[in-house]
Amino acid sequence: MTEADPSQTARPFDYLIVGAGFAGSVLAERLASVGKRVLIVDRRPHIGGNAYDAYDDAGVLIHPYGPHIFHTNSRDVFEYLSQFTEWRPYQHRVLASVDGQLLPIPINLDTVNRLYGLNLTSFQVEEFFASVAEKVGQVRTSEDVVVSKVGRDLYNKFFRGYTRKQWGLDPSELDASVTARVPTRTNRDDRYFADTFQAMPLHGYTRMFQNLLGHPNIKVMLNTDYREIRHLMPHSHLIYTGPVDAFFDHRYGKLPYRSLEFRHETHDAEQLFPVGTVNFPNDYAYTRVSEFKHITGQRHHRTSVVYEYPQAEGDPYYPVPRPENAELYKKYEALAEAESGVTFVGRLATYRYYNMDQVVAQALATFRRLQGEKV
Structure with missing residues (x-):
């Protein structure tokens, strides 16, 4: 170079x-x-x-x-x-802070069992999703995507607040592509991505x-x-x-973007969180916090994290x-x-x-x- x-x-x-x-x-x-x-x-x-x-x-x-x-x-x-x-x-693994628990996201079998105190099998959780899903004539919005798959309660607990913070809009006002990116699983796979590489x-x-x-x-x-x-x-x-x-x-005119403010912190601890990222769909102004040493594999006696605060103005991200x-x-x-x-x-x-x-x-x-x- x-x-x-x-x-x-x-x-x-x-x-x-x-x-x-x-x-x-x-x-x-x-x-x-x-x-x-x-x-x-x-x-x-x-x-x-x-x-x-x-x-x-x-x-x-x-x-x-x-x-x-x-x-x-x-x-x-x-x-x-x-x-x-x-x-x-x-x-990468992500947990969501919901109802006082850290639960796997994307929603999987363990998410449902731990949230509701159940002991469902993969087959039973499929039936559970079907029983709570709302019928949507034509899936147009991000709200439609989620409620038609997992129902209103899981939508409110995991998606609505996060999306409102992230985009400054209700999921009912956003294209279906936003929440369609996040799958729902009936097994215990807690990886955020399922890609080959x-x-x-x-x-x-x-x-x-x-x-x-x-x-x-x-x-x-x-x-x-x-x-x-x-x-x-x-x-x-x-x-x-x-x-x-x-x-x-x-x-x-300007094409609309959402931006982010990043607040970095370093702590005198080897580890703060059990996974690389924790989402906060319902509490605080930030959407998530990520701990870099999980992601990079670095060994160090201190740890650094970043909090993400969605913004209307700033560098164009989304x-x-x-x-x-x-x-x-x-x-x-x-x-x-x-x-x-x-x-x-x-x-x-x-x-x-x-x-x-x-x-x-x-x-x-x-x-x-x-x-x-x-x-």
Whole structure:
């Protein structure tokens, strides 16, 4: 990874890439590998986007932008990233603080038995869900998704309060996709994800990004707004991974996002929580707290945690999934498609909530398309 010096740029770059997160970094690596000269710029002082990790003052490896847990069903994505990192097997587990107990989420057999003092079998819990589920004619909202599967009481205890905090909206006002992401299980599987590949970069995400951007054809500029250097750095093609509405100077208004405030704490204890993340659907202003040493496997005599407070304003994290927002994005999508010499890729540029592996897959597909077009 080489820092770019404007005065030393002898010939044009083939690509100027805006954003050094997963989308931009994967495309930079792929393009450099086929002989393209790439300049990647980021307004932040570090690479890695929101997946960036670093050691805090106590020497604990933390994720400043909240926990990033890698999981995928794509062998192609996993094998691609395996060129740039070794892995530590890790299966994330989450508990929810409900009615004075810490209970597994996603809801499973143990959740129901412990919450209601029952001793159901897998078959019986399936019958239990069927008996409490509410009939919904057409599943349109996040509320519909949950109550049609597990009924009103579990919905109120585990989902409604969490969703209202996270989105600032009632689940009845949100697209079904929000809660459809969380499964319901009739067995005792307490893993948060069920993907085939579940692991964390052995030496952290930042090291992996350093390896991704280590090709001599890649130059990196940090603390840089691309608009200030776009015309100073000659290039053949722009790849943009930032907010699509900002690219077009919010011509049709701002696309709505939810943001997060992260409050980090370090404690003089080896461990505070039994699992990596504890959700608080009904109490406090924060939605969840995560303890990094579970996630990274680091051994340390102190421990660092992060509390997540959803916000209406701040860095864009989650596109708000409502029909009117999708319609607004379509206007920007049309502008993006009409823009010559620019490729839009990644979460913010396509106004979609993607997991990390999905962003990598999108970037790899974009590379293949660019290669096919001989850009």
